[in-house]
Amino acid sequence: MSFHPKMPYGTGWHRSERKLAELGPEFAYTPENQARFDAIVKRYPPEHRRSAILPALHLVQAQQGYITGHAMTFVAGQIGCTPADVEDVVSYYTMFFTQPVGTYVLYVCRTLSCALCGAERLTEALEEKLGIRAGQTDATGTFTLLEVECLGACDRAPVVMVNDEWHECARPEDAAALVDALRERGTAALTGCHLCVERRNGQ
Amino acid sequence: MTMQPILTQHVREPNSFTLDFYLRHQGYEGLKKALALPPNDIIEMVKQSGLRGRGGAGFPTGMKWQFVLKDTPKPKYIACNADESEPGTFKDHVLMERNPHLLIEGCAIACYAIGAKVAYIYIRGEFYHVQLALERALDEAYAAGWLGKNIQGSGFDCDVYVHRGAGAYEAGEETALLESLEGKRAQPRIKPPFPAVAGLYGCPTAVNNVETLCNVPLIVKNGAEWFTALGPEKNGGPKLYCISGHVARPGVYETSMSTTMKDLVFGADFAQGMANGRRLKAVIPGGSSVPILLPDQLDVPASFDGIQKAGSLLGSAGAIVMDDTTCMVWLAENLLHFYQHESCGKCTPCREGTDWLLKILRRIERGEGEMRDLDLLQSVADNINGKTLCAFGDAAATPVLTTLKHFRHEFEAHVREGGCPLHAGWRRRGTAAAAH
Numbered sequence: 001m002s003f004h005p006k007m008p009y010g011t012g013w014h015r016s017e018r019k020l021a022e023l024g025p026e027f028a029y030t031p032e033n034q035a036r037f038d039a040i041v042k043r044y045p046p047e048h049r050r051s052a053i054l055p056a057l058h059l060v061q062a063q064q065g066y067i068t069g070h071a072m073t074f075v076a077g078q079i080g081c082t083p084a085d086v087e088d089v090v091s092y093y094t095m096f097f098t099q100p101v102g103t104y105v106l107y108v109c110r111t112l113s114c115a116l117c118g119a120e121r122l123t124e125a126l127e128e129k130l131g132i133r134a135g136q137t138d139a140t141g142t143f144t145l146l147e148v149e150c151l152g153a154c155d156r157a158p159v160v161m162v163n164d165e166w167h168e169c170a171r172p173e174d175a176a177a178l179v180d181a182l183r184e185r186g187t188a189a190l191t192g193c194h195l196c197v198e199r200r201n202g203q
Numbered sequence: 204m205t206m207q208p209i210l211t212q213h214v215r216e217p218n219s220f221t222l223d224f225y226l227r228h229q230g231y232e233g234l235k236k237a238l239a240l241p242p243n244d245i246i247e248m249v250k251q252s253g254l255r256g257r258g259g260a261g262f263p264t265g266m267k268w269q270f271v272l273k274d275t276p277k278p279k280y281i282a283c284n285a286d287e288s289e290p291g292t293f294k295d296h297v298l299m300e301r302n303p304h305l306l307i308e309g310c311a312i313a314c315y316a317i318g319a320k321v322a323y324i325y326i327r328g329e330f331y332h333v334q335l336a337l338e339r340a341l342d343e344a345y346a347a348g349w350l351g352k353n354i355q356g357s358g359f360d361c362d363v364y365v366h367r368g369a370g371a372y373e374a375g376e377e378t379a380l381l382e383s384l385e386g387k388r389a390q391p392r393i394k395p396p397f398p399a400v401a402g403l404y405g406c407p408t409a410v411n412n413v414e415t416l417c418n419v420p421l422i423v424k425n426g427a428e429w430f431t432a433l434g435p436e437k438n439g440g441p442k443l444y445c446i447s448g449h450v451a452r453p454g455v456y457e458t459s460m461s462t463t464m465k466d467l468v469f470g471a472d473f474a475q476g477m478a479n480g481r482r483l484k485a486v487i488p489g490g491s492s493v494p495i496l497l498p499d500q501l502d503v504p505a506s507f508d509g510i511q512k513a514g515s516l517l518g519s520a521g522a523i524v525m526d527d528t529t530c531m532v533w534l535a536e537n538l539l540h541f542y543q544h545e546s547c548g549k550c551t552p553c554r555e556g557t558d559w560l561l562k563i564l565r566r567i568e569r570g571e572g573e574m575r576d577l578d579l580l581q582s583v584a585d586n587i588n589g590k591t592l593c594a595f596g597d598a599a600a601t602p603v604l605t606t607l608k609h610f611r612h613e614f615e616a617h618v619r620e621g622g623c624p625l626h627a628g629w630r631r632r633g634t635a636a637a638a639h
């Protein structure tokens with residue numbers, strides 16, 4: 001997002017943009033997540049608890065699916081900083097959601113190596129199958145389709161990340177089958193990272 | 204010239220990531236040897252080896268460690284850069300997933316050398332499966348006394364932690380990485396002071412790439428001369444290359460830096476030439492941030508100095524290969540989308556300039572450009588290049604400057620013909636305008 005007067009606004013999202021998060025329901029960690037947070041925060045010097053903001057937010061998102069205003073206030077309390085400090089971080093990093101997302105978030109890599117191998121066609125095929133555009137969630141709340149930048153697996157292009165797992169060499173012609181397989185078998189339908197020799201050999 | 208893989212020798216063997224496997228292959232011997240030497244000797248050894256940073260800039264690692272402030276009551280830190288976000292780069296995750304103990308050993312030796320007790324491995328948020336592999340290895344290392352208090356009875360304490368990012372290319376820039384580690388937005392700091400003087404929490408810090416640190420145990424174990432002898436002068440040691448795009452066999456290849464770029468793209472041991480028998484059009488040799496090399500410029504050693512002489516940079520050694528179906532205006536647009544999206548917004552030329560460049564490129568690709576837009580592109584790119592807070596600005600201007608330099612006729616053809624004359628079958632069906 002540009003601040004230049006001649007630059008039309010509303011053309012997309014930029015990390016320098018400020019959007020206030022909705023407060024959402026009350027938030028507190030589950031006892032397990034609280035224990036995880038308490039262990040993580042010890043990795044940093046006591047006077048630098050703020051370092052634990054990113055891990056704290058990952059825990060929130062794992063628990064609730066997205067990060068609300070109440071959750072930010074909660075994290076601020078855990079860290080000992082202001083809610084604005086937390087919001088500052090949430091709004092910068094692309095992996096944090098401030099809106100609910102689908103059960104499966106499909107992150108299709110759109111950067112050069114993947115695009116050369118058909119990522120644009122893959123996105124089109126997924127859009128067609130799901131009946132949504134990139135950036136949207138389908139009506140059943142099952143799938144969110146996102147285009148993202150290089151995922152660091154360009155030799156197995158096009159790459160799709162689904163939640164935290166990988167699906168490699170995703171050909172456009174297999175897109176519809178992938179969606180069906182995800183519906184049926186969940187993330188077990190994904191190829192995973194090709195380096196998991198053990199998983200491939202069934203060990 | 205080919206070289207037996209060293210860093211990746213065992214990565215395709217089952218359970219190569221376990222401590223057992225690692226110890227059976229002389230694992231942690233570098234650390235054992237290092238702990239018996241004075242820290243300064245380690246720095247000296249790394250200096251002698253000529254090891255250059257594998258993260259992008261190729262700065263000598265020994266020198267970086269030597270700059271780390273000695274006489275200070277403050278703690279010191281190692282920050283391992285595992286952000287691996289440069290488009291076309293995918294080597295560090297192979298090391299972390301399949302040979303994680305090598306990195307852990309490298310972190311421990313680096314800490315010992317500069318007098319640090321803690322290393323943070325900053326890993327990009329998208330590498331969650333890699334993080335799990337690393338954490339499993341860390342648990343093993345702690346349990347066996349290769350990390351923690353009084354390592355192997357040496358009196359040296361060292362902790363290594365993984366810190367997960369959350370999606371931001373700019374977090375790979377060293378000072379932005381430190382900001383992110385401190386729990387802030389990944390926006391770079393003004394240098395100087397350099398991290399060696401005031402880094403993490405204002406304390407002396409060395410920021411090193413994963414592959415860089417993985418070379419350290421080898422140097423300590425086998426000696427500096429062994430390391431230098433593996434490559435051309437000032438470009439010693441094993442090197443990982445990432446080759447992607449329109450090649451027959453994309454992947455990570457480990458070889459000596461005397462191997463030529465041409466060999467990496469066409470060699471039988473490497474990427475084996477173009478896929479589908481097409482013709483080579485261009486190579487971006489070092490991740491998306493460096494200038495293009497044309498087919499007749501590839502017969503040079505793929506070393507830091509060799510690629511620089513050819514007019515580009517080795518960068519992160521991520522070679523992206525394009526065949527003759529690739530439209531260079533589309534390519535510039537694709538990469539500027541990346542840079543526009545990833546600009547951290549801290550300084551004006553980059554934040555505004557990347558937006559403008561993308562807009563103009565879209566206009567041209569869509570067929571709505573005018574001839575004067577070419578000069579406008581040049582002018583906007585020139586006003587970013589060299590005028591920003593961090594090297595991201597130069598990286599963002601590069602795709603525009605390099606395509607304009609080598610493929611100006613393609614830009615002109617778009618304007619003349621009112622559209623893209625080279626709309627390949629692998630691209631979006633609609634015009635590029637349909638892309639958001």
Ligand SMILES: Cc1cc2nc3c(=O)[nH]c(=O)nc-3n(C[C@H](O)[C@H](O)[C@H](O)COP(=O)(O)O)c2cc1C
Pocket residue numbers: 255256257258259260261262264284285286287288289372373374375376377378410411412413415416593594595598
């Ligand atoms: C915009 C930008 C992004 C960068 N991304 C990475 C990265 O993802 N991984 C990395 O190791 N270095 C990256 N670097 C280089 C680091 O700033 C730094 O030079 C490097 O981590 C130093 O380690 P080395 O000396 O071992 O190479 C990036 C630099 C810039 C300017």
Ligand code: SF4
Pocket residue numbers: 373390391545546547548549550551553554591592593594595596
């Ligand atoms: S050059 Fe770009 S990425 Fe670097 S500080 Fe400026 S705005 Fe941020």
Ligand code: FES
Pocket residue numbers: 109110111112113114115149150151152153154157158159290291292
């Ligand atoms: S370009 Fe898609 S993973 Fe790198």
